[in-house]
Amino acid sequence: MGRIKNYFKEQFQIRKFKLEHDSSYDFYESCFQNNRSALPLLIIRGLLFLACLGIILVSFILTSTVLSLRFWPIYLTHWGLVLITVASGFGFAVSAKAFYGGPVDQEFAVSYALDILIHAVNSVLMLVLLFTASHPSNLLHFYFAIILAVIYVIFNVIYYFAGGTDPFGNAFIYPVLDWSNPGVAGITVVFSAILIIILHIIVTLMTEARDAIARSCGRNTRKFSLSQY
Template identity: 40%
Template structure:
């Protein structure tokens, strides 16, 4: 109980609101390695980055070739999510490139901007990717409108997106803080405001409806507000799930993999 109490006392300290961390090496050394080389994580992140780029390109190209006017592509949270996972994996790869090129990343004066940018995008993107998967397969895939322009692409943008982000979590070593929940909430609030503006500006979906998603129909403000609060609750739960996954990852890594006596930063 003492360890649990110390954990929560530390997690809810003022410092945990910020994007500061004492050990910058945790942002470029994998939890699945016993050495301190930055190369293994760089290679994994490169594969994830390429995968995210491939899904994003496939989505834009296939949408452009389908019956759906490409102008509708930017209005969907799913497609925002594809941009988010690409940006996040790109920042992750960039952090690893800098670590390999320099031999290490100095955080004596605080984390560099690009590490903070990666951490912020990671904190926001992972739970949002999971939320998109849950939201789609529970509320939209069984609805009357057919949102899938291609069944294979449908799986990639609504399932593989989360798989890639979960892999990013499992191979990383940096923490996921409970108090960072405000970051994915802030990003989704931006989309919520966009959906309201889109509705009052007369925007429609490809089926002619005056809403982006049926559950997000602002012509019915009461039920839609209830859906928004429900989605916020789910997003918070998913963020906490990421925190728990990170804790389990760190426990497994410390117990079975990591060798703290290894000091070389190079392969």
């Protein structure tokens, strides 16, 4: 109980809202290694980044065979693809710097392979990115995901009132976000926000589990401060 109490005491501090962390090596070193070489994570992140780029490329190609690519950016799934590609790209860039410098529905008819790529494989890639790193996940950082959700809702509302349609002429992108029925759409937004917070808590717990497993594997738990550089 004491450890749990200390954990929540550490997490619920004003400074945890900020993007600050004392240990820079946590951002380029895997939690499962005992040295400070950036090479292992550089290789893993490079492969993940290439995989993400490949998924987006395949998504573009296969989507273009069934509908106009101008509709590609309206889907939240595709926003997610872009974000995980950016995330894996930043991860790869950080590791490189450290190493070298010290179906949606029946009507849509999306191919099975594309459906798996954009709805399952992307999640697996991000879990691999999470479990092979050692940077922290703070409970109070849930607001980043909420901000993204709010931005998409704003875009969705503007798109609706501007007369935008999905590829099939419907006045909505997702049926649950049909703003001609604001009650259902509003409830969807609220429950989605709650789900985002719950999922963020789960990811934070997974991060703690990752670190616990790493410690049990004998990972060096040394502390390293940015002030050393």
